[in-house]
Amino acid sequence: MPSPLGDKIRMLRKQKKLSLDQLAERTDSSKSYIWELENKDDPKPSAEKIGKIAAVLEVTAEFLLTEATTTPDEAVVDEAFFRKYKTMSEPDKKKIRKILDAWDDE
Amino acid sequence: MPSPLGDKIRMLRKQKKLSLDQLAERTDSSKSYIWELENKDDPKPSAEKIGKIAAVLEVTAEFLLTEATTTPDEAVVDEAFFRKYKTMSEPDKKKIRKILDAWDDE
């Protein structure tokens, strides 16, 4: 019954050898709530909590929240793409963004 | 009485010429709630809502939550773009890459 978010939190917490109490303390939460995040069905924490938890666990909030749907080697290609994008001029980048923006308007 | 978060949302929303209703629709929210985020004292939205709002406004969630200024700098916009790109299907991503590859041999 746990969620991907819960699994990630538990895994990272144990990796850092923290108890529920310790993680709770460092994230201004209660341990019962950390437990809920790890074990309940579909937790919907606030941005604030996720931010603090991510900081303590030394990952990005994005990592905790997204489903990691790409394979590692896809990720490499994506990173390369992003690097190239960043070398472009601002007006050109804007054009690319526009293209992406309009992508799924039927 | 508005918060920094509220100011940023309002600013970016107007910049994109969206009404409360339109932004609400695109973020699976109600317009009354978007209004609350913009105008209430100390809003504490869920990570889910902030993620969706950030995506539509084309900034990062961290920018909305932590940054002091109301206007995102280039890096924030780039990062938001990259996140949006990563949500696309692999074939679609490939097309975008092709476009970028063909960019500078005019």
Added chain:
DNA sequence: TGATGTCGTTCGGTATGCCGAACAAATTCG
């Protein structure tokens, strides 16, 4: 053995995130 401590689990209550619907203001258009 049983006292002490640490860890995870459960649960009742409170605050508030978030909603829909009604209302007010502004804007468009005849």
Added chain:
DNA sequence: CGAATTTGTTCGGCATACCGAACGACATCA
């Protein structure tokens, strides 16, 4: 101008995020 439409605002209420406190499970150590 007035009617229609679009925008922003207010408000009552449901659902749930988040809490503290009590509980059981397990290890440690006298």
